[in-house]
Amino acid sequence: MPDLSSTKHEHALMSNTPALQTLLDALPVHLAERTWLRAIGRPDHTGRYVLYWTHHALRADENPALDVAMLLAETLELPLIVYQGLSEKYRFASDRHHTFILEAARDLEASYAKLDTTYALHIDRAGHRHPRLAQLAKSSFVMVTEDFPIEVTKAWTERFAQSHWCPIVLVDTACVVPTRLVGQAYDRAFAFRDATAQGYRLRVDRPWPACGAKGVPAQVPFATFELHDKSIASVVSQCAIDHSIGPVAQTCGGSQAGYARWQAFRKKGLSGYAERRNQIEIDGVSRMSAYLHYGMVSPFRIAREAAADGAEKYLDELLIWRELAYAFCYYRQELETDASLPAWAVATLSKHDTDPRNCLSWETLARAQTGEPLWDAAQRSLLKHGELHNNLRMTWGKAILEWSIDHRQCLARLVDLNHRYALDGRDPASYGGLLWCLGQFDRPFQPEQPILGSVRPRPLALHAARTNLAAYQRKVDRAVAHPSPRIAMIGTGLAGLLCSRILQDQGLHIQCFEKSYRAGGRASTRVSDGSTQFDHGAQYFTIRDPVLQSYLESWIDELHVAKWEGTIVSIDDPGVFCDVVKMDRFVGTPRMESLGTHLSKDLSINFETEVSTVERGPSGYRLTAKTDRFLGEFDIVLWNCPPLQVDALLPPNCQWRLELSRVEMMPCWSVMLAFESRWDVPLDGAFINVNGGSLGWIARDSSKPSRSQTMDTWVLHSTVGWAQKHLDISKTGAIASLSEEAERVTRRSLPKPCVARAHRWLYSRPNESLPVRSLWDQEHRLGACGDWCGGPRVEGALQSGMSLAGQVLGSLHERTIKLRAAEANPSVED
Numbered sequence: 099m100p101d102l103s104s105t106k107h108e109h110a111l112m113s114n115t116p117a118l119q120t121l122l123d124a125l126p127v128h129l130a131e132r133t134w135l136r137a138i139g140r141p142d143h144t145g146r147y148v149l150y151w152t153h154h155a156l157r158a159d160e161n162p163a164l165d166v167a168m169l170l171a172e173t174l175e176l177p178l179i180v181y182q183g184l185s186e187k188y189r190f191a192s193d194r195h196h197t198f199i200l201e202a203a204r205d206l207e208a209s210y211a212k213l214d215t216t217y218a219l220h221i222d223r224a225g226h227r228h229p230r231l232a233q234l235a236k237s238s239f240v241m242v243t244e245d246f247p248i249e250v251t252k253a254w255t256e257r258f259a260q261s262h263w264c265p266i267v268l269v270d271t272a273c274v275v276p277t278r279l280v281g282q283a284y285d286r287a288f289a290f291r292d293a294t295a296q297g298y299r300l301r302v303d304r305p306w307p308a309c310g311a312k313g314v315p316a317q318v319p320f321a322t323f324e325l326h327d328k329s330i331a332s333v334v335s336q337c338a339i340d341h342s343i344g345p346v347a348q349t350c351g352g353s354q355a356g357y358a359r360w361q362a363f364r365k366k367g368l369s370g371y372a373e374r375r376n377q378i379e380i381d382g383v384s385r386m387s388a389y390l391h392y393g394m395v396s397p398f399r400i401a402r403e404a405a406a407d408g409a410e411k412y413l414d415e416l417l418i419w420r421e422l423a424y425a426f427c428y429y430r431q432e433l434e435t436d437a438s439l440p441a442w443a444v445a446t447l448s449k450h451d452t453d454p455r456n457c458l459s460w461e462t463l464a465r466a467q468t469g470e471p472l473w474d475a476a477q478r479s480l481l482k483h484g485e486l487h488n489n490l491r492m493t494w495g496k497a498i499l500e501w502s503i504d505h506r507q508c509l510a511r512l513v514d515l516n517h518r519y520a521l522d523g524r525d526p527a528s529y530g531g532l533l534w535c536l537g538q539f540d541r542p543f544q545p546e547q548p549i550l551g552s553v554r555p556r557p558l559a560l561h562a563a564r565t566n567l568a569a570y571q572r573k574v575d576r577a578v579a580h581p582s583p584r585i586a587m588i589g590t591g592l593a594g595l596l597c598s599r600i601l602q603d604q605g606l607h608i609q610c611f612e613k614s615y616r617a618g619g620r621a622s623t624r625v626s627d628g629s630t631q632f633d634h635g636a637q638y639f640t641i642r643d644p645v646l647q648s649y650l651e652s653w654i655d656e657l658h659v660a661k662w663e664g665t666i667v668s669i670d671d672p673g674v675f676c677d678v679v680k681m682d683r684f685v686g687t688p689r690m691e692s693l694g695t696h697l698s699k700d701l702s703i704n705f706e707t708e709v710s711t712v713e714r715g716p717s718g719y720r721l722t723a724k725t726d727r728f729l730g731e732f733d734i735v736l737w738n739c740p741p742l743q744v745d746a747l748l749p750p751n752c753q754w755r756l757e758l759s760r761v762e763m764m765p766c767w768s769v770m771l772a773f774e775s776r777w778d779v780p781l782d783g784a785f786i787n788v789n790g791g792s793l794g795w796i797a798r799d800s801s802k803p804s805r806s807q808t809m810d811t812w813v814l815h816s817t818v819g820w821a822q823k824h825l826d827i828s829k830t831g832a833i834a835s836l837s838e839e840a841e842r843v844t845r846r847s848l849p850k851p852c853v854a855r856a857h858r859w860l861y862s863r864p865n866e867s868l869p870v871r872s873l874w875d876q877e878h879r880l881g882a883c884g885d886w887c888g889g890p891r892v893e894g895a896l897q898s899g900m901s902l903a904g905q906v907l908g909s910l911h912e913r914t915i916k917l918r919a920a921e922a923n924p925s926v927e928d
């Protein structure tokens with residue numbers, strides 16, 4: 099058992115930089131025991147300041163890393179810079195996490211100003227993507243940072259260590275007994291409890307000593323981001339992150355909010371914790387995990403105060419289970435593979451991997467649509483509120499195994515769904531809970547069950563039986579915005595559909611209006627004579643955005659989409675077919691419009707309703723249809739139609755009206771042909787670049803997956819230039835002209851078509867998309883999305899929809915917080 103009262107064995111690990119090491123040795127014991135020199139820098143290294151890079155100790159109180167940095171700066175007589183960078187590249191980066199972190203940054207800005215310490219915040223975003231930390235590290239005498247055991251900060255720290263730009267000092271800011279003193283990973287809580295009992299006895303009650311040092315302000319060599327009272331939603335919208343997961347109004351980031359929650363719990367909940375902690379329908383737990391994850395509150399203070407209140411059970415969870423998980427993550431490299439599970443669990447799970455099960459797609463799980471009421475409510479809690487009661491998380495996690503192909507997919511999904519939505523995602527304690535679901539920290543249970551084998555069962559039905567499900571569902575489905583806004587979406591192209599679905603999934607009510615009889619806009623299909631179908635708009639789509647990958651995989655799993663394996667070529671000279679770059683091309687199945695149909699499920703859409711006016715009334719925007727029918731009154735109006743149509747409906751004072759004039763939508767003629775015999779050309783799709791020609795693209799529609807093979811069906815698209823010149827040509831004229839051109843560029847005669855149709859797209863694609871993904875006027879609560887913002891393709895439209903959803907959720911979050919603050923303190927508003 100390690101000697102937890104001593105720090106001596108730590109020192110043996112330290113490097114041979116005598117000067118710096120001597121300084122670290124001289125630190126007070128409570129700091130020295132949690133500090134180690136990770137990298138020594140170059141031998142001739144000099145520097146102008148001490149740098150403290152903070153990422154998981156976002157607090158200015160009881161922060162050992164800050165104390166170490168301040169003491170080093172004072173002793174070395176160097177100024178101190180505290181740097182916080184918000185990257186777009188951490189895993190599952192989303193509006194939710196970004197907002198939570200920036201709310202903490204706002205508190206830090208104020209706290210460091212009071213301490214007269216230089217605090218530099220950098221936010222990676224459009225036009226501001228710079229390696230600021232590297233820039234600062236190169237001129238720092240030493241970098242102090244938190245010893246956090248989870249990616250991606252762990253990898254970044256290692257990279258810095260390898261760069262030798264400066265010495266790196268790591269400080270454990272998260273655990274009461276420093277993880278390096280624990281010395282190893284434990285796989286049973288009782289063993290960890292025994293090993294650390296003495297360490298906790300020595301430390302839990304100990305007040306955190308004041309640091310006493312004073313930071314000397316430093317000059318930061320770049321413009322730092324000053325938050326003050328800037329809109330966090332607005333800056334977050336400029337970041338290339340997942341905008342489909344909105345901030346959580348009930349859980350604001352920062353030390354102030356964290357300690358306020360702790361105090362409230364200490365007053366009302368801590369004494370009853372032992373009895374009430376497993377009752378998911380009430381707030382029997384502290385809900386501090388997100389604040390602890392980002393180090394917005396001091397775990398030392400929480401433990402000390404819980405100990406002072408004699409809250410033994412709470413302390414056991416906080417110290418033993420939480421710090422057991424920290425030590426596990428610290429000493430184990432692989433946290434998301436079989437290597438993270440005990441051998442017996444891997445063996446039994448592998449044995450049962452082939453048991454029959456009901457596999458569900460990621461999207462079904464993510465959107466809480468399994469049909470199991472308790473599980474779906476748990477998932478909605480994650481989706482809407484970014485939290486999941488820890489006791490229910492275990493039942494939730496084990497159930498995922500029954501819906502996954504095997505235990506490996508289950509583990510990947512546990513990590514994905516938890517880290518993506520939960521504010522405490524990516525925390526070692528989160529890993530601890532997730533791995534417990536698959537047997538870690540546990541023992542085998544007999545008799546063996548299907549699928550789970552000898553992993554401890556926790557059936558949903560049993561958990562539901564001991565729960566007041568209706569009360570839990572009410573709690574989960576409480577309003578997310580205050581007051582809940584009435585939202586209208588005009589147009590249900592792919593952007594509008596995804597935006598509406600995200601808003602609805604996150605607890606908002608939205609009413610869609612669509613002038614056509616179906617959803618999906620230009621990703622559409624024409625059915626002729628009742629059976630012959632043509633994708634006459636979007637031909638295929640590609641997905642490069644990692645945020646959309648999980649959706650794509652689910653659409654494929656659920657057969658809404660499939661890969662099109664057709665032979666695609668380019669024709670630059672008549673009759674010459676050249677290979678094009680290979681890529682994954684996807685289409686809706688059994689037709690292009692299937693994707694829109696899928697996205698429109700569960701939404702409330704008024705079809706065949708063309709909105710013709712949007713007028714500001716005394717209590718909201720009043721929408722009317724072309725038929726003069728009054729459609730309702732709304733607080734927020736969103737558009738997903740081409741810019742000209744938006745312009746015609748837009749209230750005059752909208753801030754982004756001018757942007758609309760910067761986009762021009764271009765026309766395209768689409769000709770649809772069906773042949774009873776196969777047209778003999780060695781291709782299924784071709785980009786046509788023949789000089790002066792009228793055709794831009796041809797495709798064998800029937801070569802796409804799940805299409806009828808009864809006829810050989812083709813879609814021919816004109817170039818924009820030709821369509822502009824022949825806008826008023828008759829349909830027969832367009833069919834004749836483009837068919838003739840198809841024969842000329844392929845040097846192959848067409849068979850006689852049995853079906854020939856033409857469609858003129860007046861607004862087929864934008865000449866150029868706006869440089870922003872969506873438009874949002876926070877003051878007037880008007881927004882727009884579409885491929886003319888996101889990029890002139892299906893993927894761009896989807897990204898635009900996500901972006902607009904993010905802007906709406908972000909602004910509602912800020913509004914809710916302001917209203918709550920005004921209610922709590924009416925005099926401030928006056």
Ligand SMILES: Cc1cc2nc3c(=O)[nH]c(=O)nc-3n(C[C@H](O)[C@H](O)[C@H](O)COP(=O)(O)OP(=O)(O)OC[C@H]3O[C@@H](n4cnc5c(N)ncnc54)[C@H](O)[C@@H]3O)c2cc1C
Pocket residue numbers: 588589590591592593594611612613614617618619620621634635636637638639640707708709710738739740743766768815859861862863883884885886889890891892893895
């Ligand atoms: C010929 C053609 C070929 C294409 N090929 C490809 C391709 O191969 N790959 C690719 O990725 N993309 C392609 N695209 C582009 C792709 O189709 C679009 O980028 C995408 O579908 C645009 O979606 P959106 O959400 O912007 O809205 P849209 O599809 O434009 O939807 C707007 C919706 O608003 C509705 N609407 C308009 N006004 C009103 C009103 N006043 N009231 C109510 N409803 C209204 C419309 O009926 C429509 O349903 C192609 C497009 C065309 C036309």
